[in-house]
Amino acid sequence: MLQQRIALVGFGAIGRAVFDILKNEPRLQIAQIIVSEARREAVQAELGELAAGMAVQALTDVPVGDDRPDLVVECAGHSAIQAHVLPALAAGIPCMVVSIGALSAPGLAEQLEAAADKGRTQVHLLSGAVGGIDALAAAKVAGLDSVVYTGRKPPLGWLGTPAEDTLDLRNLTESTLFFSGSARDAARLFPKNANVAATLSLAGIGLDNTRVELYADPTVKENIHYYEAQGAFGFMAVTLKGKPLASNPKTSALTVYSVVRALHNRVLPVAI
Ligand SMILES: NC(=O)C1=CN([C@@H]2O[C@H](COP(=O)(O)OP(=O)(O)OC[C@H]3O[C@@H](n4cnc5c(N)ncnc54)[C@H](OP(=O)(O)O)[C@@H]3O)[C@@H](O)[C@H]2O)C=CC1
Ligand SMILES: O=C([O-])CC(=O)C(=O)O
Numbered sequence: 001m002l003q004q005r006i007a008l009v010g011f012g013a014i015g016r017a018v019f020d021i022l023k024n025e026p027r028l029q030i031a032q033i034i035v036s037e038a039r040r041e042a043v044q045a046e047l048g049e050l051a052a053g054m055a056v057q058a059l060t061d062v063p064v065g066d067d068r069p070d071l072v073v074e075c076a077g078h079s080a081i082q083a084h085v086l087p088a089l090a091a092g093i094p095c096m097v098v099s100i101g102a103l104s105a106p107g108l109a110e111q112l113e114a115a116a117d118k119g120r121t122q123v124h125l126l127s128g129a130v131g132g133i134d135a136l137a138a139a140k141v142a143g144l145d146s147v148v149y150t151g152r153k154p155p156l157g158w159l160g161t162p163a164e165d166t167l168d169l170r171n172l173t174e175s176t177l178f179f180s181g182s183a184r185d186a187a188r189l190f191p192k193n194a195n196v197a198a199t200l201s202l203a204g205i206g207l208d209n210t211r212v213e214l215y216a217d218p219t220v221k222e223n224i225h226y227y228e229a230q231g232a233f234g235f236m237a238v239t240l241k242g243k244p245l246a247s248n249p250k251t252s253a254l255t256v257y258s259v260v261r262a263l264h265n266r267v268l269p270v271a272i
Helices: 013-022 037-050 079-090 100-104 108-118 133-142 183-189 195-203 253-267
Strands: 004-009 028-034 057-059 071-074 095-097 123-125 144-153 176-182 211-216 223-231 234-242 248-252
Touching (some): 004 079, 013 248, 013 253, 079 095, 079 100, 079 108, 095 253, 100 183, 108 123, 133 144, 133 223, 133 234, 144 195, 183 195, 223 248, 234 253
Parallel strands (some): 004 071, 071 095, 095 123, 144 211
Antiparallel strands (some): 144 223
């Protein structure tokens, strides 16, 4: 039986939900949870209750020595790529990443590639809240002409973002466009909301050529991702209406399931 010892980076909405799904899965043992120094003791105490009988350690860094995990799964935020994913890759530990918008920062994509090369390993950018990445990345082989993405969330999903500079999100009465531009700018300006734009770009025609529109829409309850891609392969359009996590309305539950799916694909006899 294939098994993996996993270090989970981040124990917020996604991390907790992944932990909850996997805690009784013998093939996928979450051995370490990487959190900030300020939260470490509290998380360790909580794990004592959540995971009685399991040896899960709350740590502030991914161990790269004797106690190294087989795999690092990032579900924390953009800063975690520099802090935890780069060193793990350089030490030869494969990583999965959901905070893909971080790769919009100058030089970070190249640093990730170099670290993975140095460690002779791979970083897997997960599909997260969106679907069709397999088709888009395959279509890229023959050449893509355009990829256009629209992200639409209920107004409260945009709280704490630059959308608040121009919109009264708590009192919005109609669907309102507040960002139109490149995926690079979207990912930089909306680090907790536009990872999907970056994912589509990296699978498709890049962060500067992927066009993005973002809407706050009081008529919807889901986080809606819609994109169209045109190229030598033909045409595709995807609509994904993702239910938000109760613990974080910015994040679609599908992101959690995409992590679990990727992990299952590493250990189950049949990968799909
Ligand atoms: N690819 C995709 O489709 C999607 C990607 N995402 C990405 O996933 C991230 C996490 O989402 P979600 O779980 O909903 O967010 P939450 O805010 O609920 O949780 C994030 C957790 O990660 C912790 N954290 C942040 N930075 C670090 C770090 N450098 N090291 C260790 N822990 C850290 C935070 O701790 P603290 O509070 O102490 O900072 C917090 O507990 C988002 O920020 C976004 O980048 C989200 C949705 C979709
Ligand atoms: O979870 C979602 O629906 C998408 C999201 O936040 C992101 O792209 O960062």
